[in-house]
Amino acid sequence: MTALRIISPGGYTTIQDKGRFGFQHVGIPVSGVLDAFAFTLANFLAGNPGNTPVMEITVMGPSLEIRKEMDMALTGAQMGISVNGVPMDQWASIRVKPGDLVTIGQVRAGCRAYLAFGGGIRVPEIMGSFSTYVGGKIGGFKGRPLQKEDLLETGDSPLLTRPRAVPPSLVPVYSSEPVLRAIPGPQADYFDTGLNTLFQSEYTVTVKADRMGYRLQGEPIPIKSGMPKSIVSEPSMPGGIQIPADEQPIILLVEQTVGGYAKIATVISSDLPLVAQTTPGDTLRFESVDLATAHGLIRERQNQIKAVKEMIEAL
């Protein structure tokens, strides 16, 4: 049964889950949500298990006609959401019914919002994931971003017995000038003064910023003399900061597998959502941390999500 119709798709809206793992050795990137924190809470608010597919919405929100009674929730970037013209809260469950018109607006803070529906959006599972990999034309809805007049189905799931909301004090505030923590990269030894440059300068997000990577502009980062300008091609991790021939850094993201340039540092997993929530013109700074600190932050973030869930359930 159709659960919703796309009246307008917004800026760039794809279906994503946590990602497609286990196929990078054959050239399939992980894809998946860029802001895992907002994604996890969107599903929790809509009453879904952790890894349920949602819409990842970029910069401009979609308009939807609802055809089924269900719960939904919008987290991530601040875009504003209304049902039949009545403004509703983000980071909270919303009950909708057939005939409702849902409108999500233009981004005011952040870049990417996550819209979850109770029961999850129903799309075919491909290689263990529902995520859209647009370059490979697989996953999500027909392997592409959503378009006008697409009809989507959702799974069957009991309605929430009580509404759910994230307490305002726990809603992230997205900065347009975040400080990203990073650990020295796999080819940090290719650089000398470049490392100081990276950690002491400010970089601007250019218009070439998408799910493959964010190209930045700022103080050039030269490879130290005597080192080759490229490396034997190797796989990249999301967050890897690659320095190509023009010496301007690129933060590699989730639709990327193999690269041939040296990577000076890697943004830690816990700070990838901060990258995902910046738009062209925003400025980034980098702060060096060690591996143990990064691991501690992953654990802290997990505990935080658990605590938020418990708090919401207790409300």
Added chain:
Amino acid sequence: MGKAPLVCRLAGDTGLIVEFGEGIDPVVNARVRAVAAAVKTRSPRGIIEIIPTYRSLLLIYDPLITLPEKLIRFIEQADSGLGDEDAGPFRRVDIPVCYGGEFGPDMDTVAKTAGLGIEEVIQRHSAPDYLIYMVGFTPGFPFLGGLDERLFTPRLKTPRMAVPRGSVGIANNQTGIYPITSPGGWQIIGRTPLTLFAPFRENPFLYQAGDRIRFIPISPEEYTAIKEKEDRS
């Protein structure tokens, strides 16, 4: 000849790169694949992905379950007990290619750079058994070693926005095939009618790293016939 010592590099807080040697070398590559196979068989806790490359392994791990120090010890153990013959069995895969013409817009450049006639470029490109060192970049893109030195040709100065799927190309000492239409800067000399990435096929790929590929020259008529059959299945 002894094995080179392992070099470990951190790829963020969930990735570990272990290098087994320098450059592009079939012996080093066989060692990489042998260790990858050993790790896969013993599947230590906390490993999410094992990605073999030209001369290294990328291990993606869950830091709440395991740590790089543990993984390095595990890799060292796996490596010390292995010979190159442990890279496992491989397949030979024939890839039909229609060379030149509309399918090979850079054939003239490659022929001119080599100082050879087109027929001889085809003959030399389709002669070797190419080792698949690594698969990546796009789904099923094989990085092949063993190209005839005379055919070495630098990449295009300006990459194309869209290289059609099935295109066979050359970049310096490498040759490879574009399984899906994607941007690319390799010199394109021909095209295969085979579907190299079929996500809904039981086995989406025709080959994996370690397999050997041979290119079989075909005519435009044969190309059309195979292509029609592929599109129907």
